[in-house]
Amino acid sequence: MPSYAALFYADSHLRQRRGDEQYAMRQVVDLAVKFKVRNVVAGGDLHDKQSNRPGPVNFMHREILDRLEEAGVEYNFIQGQHDYDVPPWPLGHRWAVHVHKKTFLVGPHVAYGLDFQPYGLLQASLEAVPKECTLLIAHQTWGDWMGDIASPQGDFAQVPGHVTHVLSGDLHKFVMETNRNADGASMLTVSPGATCKQKIDEPDEHFVVLVPDDPDCGLKRVKLKSRAHIEWATLNRPEDLDQMIAEVGGELDRAHRRGEELGLPDDVLRPTLRVTYSHRLKDAVRRVTRAVGDRAWLHWKELPPEERQAVAVAKGGRAVTPLALLSEVELPEPAEEVRGLLSRLLESGVGFRDEFQRWKAEQMKD
Ligand SMILES: [Mn+2]
Numbered sequence: 001m002p003s004y005a006a007l008f009y010a011d012s013h014l015r016q017r018r019g020d021e022q023y024a025m026r027q028v029v030d031l032a033v034k035f036k037v038r039n040v041v042a043g044g045d046l047h048d049k050q051s052n053r054p055g056p057v058n059f060m061h062r063e064i065l066d067r068l069e070e071a072g073v074e075y076n077f078i079q080g081q082h083d084y085d086v087p088p089w090p091l092g093h094r095w096a097v098h099v100h101k102k103t104f105l106v107g108p109h110v111a112y113g114l115d116f117q118p119y120g121l122l123q124a125s126l127e128a129v130p131k132e133c134t135l136l137i138a139h140q141t142w143g144d145w146m147g148d149i150a151s152p153q154g155d156f157a158q159v160p161g162h163v164t165h166v167l168s169g170d171l172h173k174f175v176m177e178t179n180r181n182a183d184g185a186s187m188l189t190v191s192p193g194a195t196c197k198q199k200i201d202e203p204d205e206h207f208v209v210l211v212p213d214d215p216d217c218g219l220k221r222v223k224l225k226s227r228a229h230i231e232w233a234t235l236n237r238p239e240d241l242d243q244m245i246a247e248v249g250g251e252l253d254r255a256h257r258r259g260e261e262l263g264l265p266d267d268v269l270r271p272t273l274r275v276t277y278s279h280r281l282k283d284a285v286r287r288v289t290r291a292v293g294d295r296a297w298l299h300w301k302e303l304p305p306e307e308r309q310a311v312a313v314a315k316g317g318r319a320v321t322p323l324a325l326l327s328e329v330e331l332p333e334p335a336e337e338v339r340g341l342l343s344r345l346l347e348s349g350v351g352f353r354d355e356f357q358r359w360k361a362e363q364m365k366d
Pocket of ligand 1: 011
């Protein structure tokens, strides 16, 4: 078995919720110790918010960073859009090292870290990556991947030619593929995905990535254990609902048993169950809630009448994004002005508050 120099994870979104985020971070430390890595590298959106509750911050410092310090495993991090703050949250612990615009060693690589960069600043920051760096640690929506917001800040073709590897947070989905850098050379681009589901429709499986000491060995992904998710087939007709009421108990028993076999802790044992149902089934929520009781976290998705569903169909293979859909929806009058404002806000992504202030200032002038 090759030896591993570093463990990379991203998008842990620590917060006080059902315990999934905390369970994932405990596994990150366990794996770092098990694989005897020299450093854990964290790819942004580590806390869920810029302003956090004391619980998750205490957990991160008193449990995760204390344990890494005791084990002598370095902790190098960058920030994403969600947790971005000055000074960064993890710096409340003496062991954490903020690697934004710094070089540091990750196995055979000289790595370079970049906090989330808005469009424009990213291009300038990429040009400034020192020549000796072969690994970029980032947190961006890349055009090549499109991310979960449809306004990428850059493309892999803008990454300098000396970079051979990019490890990036933000996508909330595992991807490991080859792309071309600015020199047209092959570059391995990796997104580990989030450490647990942040939204109900995100992937069920979650990973961290190990970087080997030997440059000739490949990167290795390791699966984290996660809460089970059950996606129930759409309830269209009353018979579908009757069948679900008859079968859901057995399905939940099986999920519970599998979770116990995996060794999931008590607070991660209860599965999530998403029920998609037609608006015509007026008693679906009441009957399913009664049948499930407290054995699952229920998530609902009511399907609107068919004529309204048509809006979600992509035109000519175009990606379905909020921005793309804006031309399809009916807006209150004055529709053109509303559409203009909405598209500006959607395009500005996380900067929407500033964009709104600019829009407001322009209105005052007029
Ligand atoms: Mn995120």
